[in-house]
Amino acid sequence: MHELSLIQSLLDIIEDYAQKRHFKKVNTVKLSFGKLSSIEPKCLEFAFEAQSKETKAQGATLEFDILPIVIYCISCEKEMKVDAYTATCPQCKGEDVIMVGGAQELKIIELDVD
Numbered sequence: 001m002h003e004l005s006l007i008q009s010l011l012d013i014i015e016d017y018a019q020k021r022h023f024k025k026v027n028t029v030k031l032s033f034g035k036l037s038s039i040e041p042k043c044l045e046f047a048f049e050a051q052s053k054e055t056k057a058q059g060a061t062l063e064f065d066i067l068p069i070v071i072y073c074i075s076c077e078k079e080m081k082v083d084a085y086t087a088t089c090p091q092c093k094g095e096d097v098i099m100v101g102g103a104q105e106l107k108i109i110e111l112d113v114d
């Protein structure tokens with residue numbers, strides 16, 4: 001379960017930030033990651049709950065912004081959102097397709113603190 005190490009580095013970032021900004025607690029952590037990054041929101045929540053005990057992030061709510069899978073077809077010259085990664089363009093059936101979104105790593109996009 002790689003969510004454990006993801007949450008650990010997330011908590012390290014929050015702790016580091018808390019020292020610089022001197023906040024007391026974290027209310028909400030908004031995270032983003034790509035749909036194809038093989039991160040399970042449920043596992044993240046579970047790992048966060050277990051690992052945030054005794055830290056400033058204890059009791060914080062996690063919010064997720066899951067980024068869609070986006071492919072770019074060279075022949076059609078456009079980007080398209082797809083439900084699952086495909087190496088074939090859904091429009092022209094061509095194979096000159098590049099994945100441009102969906103594999104983004106976990107990232108903190110917002111931190112609501114007191």
Ligand SMILES: [Zn+2]
Nearest residue numbers: 073076089092
């Ligand atoms: Zn195409």
